[in-house]
Amino acid sequence: MPELIVVANRLPVEPVYVDGDPDQEITGWRLAPGGLVSALESVFRTEEAIWVGAGSELLDVDHGNLHLETVSVDARDMHDYYEGFSNSAIWPLYHDAVVTPVYHRHQFRAYERVNKAFASRVAEIAQPKATVWVHDYQLQLVPSMLREMRPDLSIGFFLHIPFPPSALFAQLPWRRQILEGLLGADLIGFHTHDDARQFVYSCERSLGLAAYEGTMRVNNRRVGVGAFPIGIDAEGFSATAATPHVLERARQLRAEMGSPTTVLLGVDRLDYTKGIDIRLKAFAEVLQDERLDAATTVFVQVAVPSRENISQYQQIRDDIEMLVGRFNGSLATFGATPIHYLRRVLEREELIALYLATDIMLVTPLRDGMNLVAKEYVACRNDDTGALVLSEFTGAAQELAQAWLVNPYDTSGVSEAIVAAAQAPDDERQRRMTAMRSTVFATTAQTWAREFLTALRTGIASAHASVEDDRDQASIPLEQLASSQHLLVCVDYDGTISNIVTDPDAARPVPEAVEALEMLRDVPNTSVAVVSGRALDNLRTVSAMPDGIHLVGSHGAEVDVPLELDPSQRRLLDQCTAAASELVAQVPGAFIEAKPGSIAIHVRQCEPKAGANLIRHIVMGPGRYPGVLGRHGKEVIELSVAHAQKADAVRALRQRFDASTVLFVGDDLTDESVFADLSGQDVGIKVGSGESAALWRVESPQDVALLLQRLAQERSTFAV
Numbered sequence: 001m002p003e004l005i006v007v008a009n010r011l012p013v014e015p016v017y018v019d020g021d022p023d024q025e026i027t028g029w030r031l032a033p034g035g036l037v038s039a040l041e042s043v044f045r046t047e048e049a050i051w052v053g054a055g056s057e058l059l060d061v062d063h064g065n066l067h068l069e070t071v072s073v074d075a076r077d078m079h080d081y082y083e084g085f086s087n088s089a090i091w092p093l094y095h096d097a098v099v100t101p102v103y104h105r106h107q108f109r110a111y112e113r114v115n116k117a118f119a120s121r122v123a124e125i126a127q128p129k130a131t132v133w134v135h136d137y138q139l140q141l142v143p144s145m146l147r148e149m150r151p152d153l154s155i156g157f158f159l160h161i162p163f164p165p166s167a168l169f170a171q172l173p174w175r176r177q178i179l180e181g182l183l184g185a186d187l188i189g190f191h192t193h194d195d196a197r198q199f200v201y202s203c204e205r206s207l208g209l210a211a212y213e214g215t216m217r218v219n220n221r222r223v224g225v226g227a228f229p230i231g232i233d234a235e236g237f238s239a240t241a242a243t244p245h246v247l248e249r250a251r252q253l254r255a256e257m258g259s260p261t262t263v264l265l266g267v268d269r270l271d272y273t274k275g276i277d278i279r280l281k282a283f284a285e286v287l288q289d290e291r292l293d294a295a296t297t298v299f300v301q302v303a304v305p306s307r308e309n310i311s312q313y314q315q316i317r318d319d320i321e322m323l324v325g326r327f328n329g330s331l332a333t334f335g336a337t338p339i340h341y342l343r344r345v346l347e348r349e350e351l352i353a354l355y356l357a358t359d360i361m362l363v364t365p366l367r368d369g370m371n372l373v374a375k376e377y378v379a380c381r382n383d384d385t386g387a388l389v390l391s392e393f394t395g396a397a398q399e400l401a402q403a404w405l406v407n408p409y410d411t412s413g414v415s416e417a418i419v420a421a422a423q424a425p426d427d428e429r430q431r432r433m434t435a436m437r438s439t440v441f442a443t444t445a446q447t448w449a450r451e452f453l454t455a456l457r458t459g460i461a462s463a464h465a466s467v468e469d470d471r472d473q474a475s476i477p478l479e480q481l482a483s484s485q486h487l488l489v490c491v492d493y494d495g496t497i498s499n500i501v502t503d504p505d506a507a508r509p510v511p512e513a514v515e516a517l518e519m520l521r522d523v524p525n526t527s528v529a530v531v532s533g534r535a536l537d538n539l540r541t542v543s544a545m546p547d548g549i550h551l552v553g554s555h556g557a558e559v560d561v562p563l564e565l566d567p568s569q570r571r572l573l574d575q576c577t578a579a580a581s582e583l584v585a586q587v588p589g590a591f592i593e594a595k596p597g598s599i600a601i602h603v604r605q606c607e608p609k610a611g612a613n614l615i616r617h618i619v620m621g622p623g624r625y626p627g628v629l630g631r632h633g634k635e636v637i638e639l640s641v642a643h644a645q646k647a648d649a650v651r652a653l654r655q656r657f658d659a660s661t662v663l664f665v666g667d668d669l670t671d672e673s674v675f676a677d678l679s680g681q682d683v684g685i686k687v688g689s690g691e692s693a694a695l696w697r698v699e700s701p702q703d704v705a706l707l708l709q710r711l712a713q714e715r716s717t718f719a720v
C-alpha cells in the first residue's frame with residue numbers, strides 16, 4: 001500500500017495545561033480525536049500515515065501509526081491566509097455569501113504563499129507514489145502546486161464546506177486559480193452531488209472545460225469529481241451514550257435545568273452560517289404565542305467561540321447575546337429562565353450527556369457542508385427517542401430526510417416545526433429516529449474515509465493513466481459491487497440492454513445481457529430490475545424478461561404493477577392526447593405512443609426541422625397544462641400526468657430490498673435523475689456519449705452485457 005499523507009490546515013492536537021486548567025500554562029500537546037482522526041483511525045490501524053499541518057514547533061505526538069509533520073508559517077502570512085482569504089473571502093462566498101465576502105489582493109498572495117509552503121513540505125517528505133489527501137478550503141491550491149513538484153503522487157482533495165452556485169463563484173477574482181488549483185487532484189470529493197455539480201458547472205463556465213461523466217478532462221488527465229458524504233464514529237458516540245455515568249449525568253442535567261417538560265438544544269461553533277439567531281427567534285415566538293409553556297420549556301444553546309479576530313464573528317456574537325438577553329428578559333420568571341446560553345467548549349462526555357438530556361435538537365444553518373452535530377445527536381439516541389429539526393440547506397438534510405426539515409429563512413416555519421416535533425406522538429418520533437439511526441450507522445466516518453481512499457487508489461481518475469480511451473471499463477469498481485452486502489442491479493431497457501431500433505416494438509434485449517441478469521437474480525442477496533420509460537405492459541411483452549426480474553414501467557410510475565389513474569388525471573391525459581393529436585396530424589412521420597400515465601410524441605421518423613418544431617409546439621401547448629410534466633428524451637417528448645421519476649422507483653426498490661448498494665446503467669436523459677441520486681458505494685454507468693452525472697461510461701448495449709456477465713461471475717464467486 002503506498003504511504004498515506006493527510007494534509008490539513010490544523011494538526012489534530014490539543015493543548016495539555018498545568019493541572020488540566022485552561023487558564024494555566026500549556027505544557028505540551030496531545031492528539032485530539034476529532035472528526036477527521038476518527039474517520040481515519042481505521043486506516044491508521046493498518047497503515048503508516050503522516051499528518052501535515054500548520055505549526056511552529058516539531059510536535060512529538062505519535063498515535064500508533066500516525067506521525068505529525070509541521071509547516072511553519074510566518075505570523076503575518078498566517079493572518080492574511082487564515083483570517084483573511086480563507087475566512088473572510090472563501091468561507092462566506094462558499095456559504096452562499098450570507099455575509100459579504102471581502103477580497104484583498106495581499107490576502108490572496110499570502111494564501112498562495114502558505115499553500116506553496118504546504119505543497120513544498122509534502123513534496124519534500126512524500127515517498128515515491130504516495131497517496132496524498134488534502135483537506136478543505138484553506139488549501140485549494142495545494143493539489144496543482146504539488147502535482148507540479150511531484151507528478152508521481154496520487155492526490156485527493158476533499159472540501160468540507162459547500163461549493164457555491166457557479167454564478168456566485170464567478171465573482172471570485174481568483175476563480176481561475178482556485179479551480180485550476182483543485183484540478184491538480186486526481187479525485188475531488190464533496191459532501192453532496194449538488195456541490196459536485198456546482199463545481200463542474202464552474203469549471204465549464206470559468207475554464208471552458210467540458211464535464212464528462214462526472215469526470216473532468218484536464219490536460220490529458222482525468223479528474224474524478226464525486227459526492228462522498230462524511231459520517232461520524234456512530235458506534236463510538238452510541239457506546240459513550242450508553243455508559244451509566246453519562247446516562248446519570250443526563251438525568252442530573254435535566255434536574256439542574258429545573259426538570260422541564262421539554263428541552264431543546266443547539267450546539268454550534270459561534271458562526272454566522274449556523275443560524276443560531278434564527279432558532280432563538282423561532283423559539284421565542286413559540287413561547288410568546290404560548291404554543292409551548294415558558295415555565296416548563298428550556299432551550300440550551302452551546303456556542304463554541306470561533307474565529308474571534310474577524311469582525312463578522314464579533315458581530316454575530318453580539319447579535320446572539322443581545323437576543324438571548326432580550327428574550328430571557330421578557331420571558332423568564334423566578335426560577336425559570338427559558339434560554340440557557342453557554343459560550344464555551346464542553347468536554348465530549350458532557351456534550352453527549354446533553355444530547356441525551358434533549359428532546360428536540362435544533363440544527364438550523366443557513367448553509368452547511370454536512371453538519372456533524374445532527375448526526376451525533378442521532379447516534380446517541382440509543383432508545384430511539386428524541387427529535388431533530390434540521391435545515392434543508394445542510395448536507396445532512398440529504399441523508400436525514402426523516403428529520404423535521406425546515407427552511408431557516410422562514411422563522412414561522414421553524415417555529416411550526418419546533419411545535420410539531422414537540423407535539424408529535426411518541427411512535428412518530430420513534431419511527432423517524434429509527435430510520436435516521438440506520439442511515440447514521442450505515443455511512444460512518446470510517447466508511448467515508450475508506451470509500452474516498454479506495455476511489456482515489458483504484459484510480460477512477462488516476463494521474464498515471466493518461467486516458468486514450470474514454471470508455472475505460474477497467475476502472476468500474478466491479479469487485480466492490482460484487483462483494484456488497486445486498487446488491488440491487490437496475491438497468492434501463494432501450495439503448496441499454498437492447499439496441500435502439502426504428503420500430504420500438506421490435507426492440508429485443510441482447511441475449512447475453514438477459515443471461516447475466518438471470519444469473520445475478522439467482523445469487524443470494526441480489527435483486528435485479530429493468531427500469532424503463534415504456535408502459536409496464538409493453539415492457540413485459542417486448543423484453544420477455546424471465547420471472548424474478550422486477551419490471552418498472554412508465555419512468556417509475558409502475559413498479560411491478562400497472563398504474564391506475566384517478567378520474568382527474570384521466571381527464572387531463574385525454575385533454576393532452578386530443579391537443580397533441582391535432583399537432584401531430586400536421587407533421588408527417590410523427591406519432592403518439594399512449595402509455596398508462598402519459599403520452600409520448602415521437603419525431604425520429606420526421607424531417608429534423610419539422611420534428612423540432614413539433615416538439616416546440618407540444619411544449620408550448622399541452623405541455624403547459626397545469627398538472628402536466630414534460631420530459632424530453634432522444635427525439636421524443638413525453639407528457640405525463642403521473643409524475644414519477646426513475647429515481648423514485650429505484651429508491652423504492654432500494655428500500656424494499658434493503659439494498660446496501662445500487663448499480664444503475666442507463667443511456668437516456670430520464671436516467672439522469674437516478675445517476676444524480678446515487679451515493680456512497682453506488683455505481684452509475686452511462687451508455688454512450690453526452691453529458692451525464694454518472695461516474696462511469698460504456699459504449700453500447702453489448703458492453704453492458706459484457707459488464708453484467710463479469711459482475712454476475714464475480715458475485716457468484718463471492719457468494720460461494
Ligand code: GDG
Pocket residue numbers: 035160161230267268269302304344345346347348351368369370371372373374376
Ligand atoms: C465543517 C463544516 C462539516 C461542537 N461543540 C462542542 C463540540 N463540538 C463538535 C461537534 C462536531 C463539531 O464540533 C462541529 O462539526 P460540524 O459539522 O457541526 O461543523 P463545522 O465545525 O462547521 O465543520 C461542516 C464538517 O466540517 C465535517 O466535514 O460537517 O459542514 O462546516 O463534531 O461535536 N465538541 C465538544 N465540545 C463542544 O462544546 N467536545
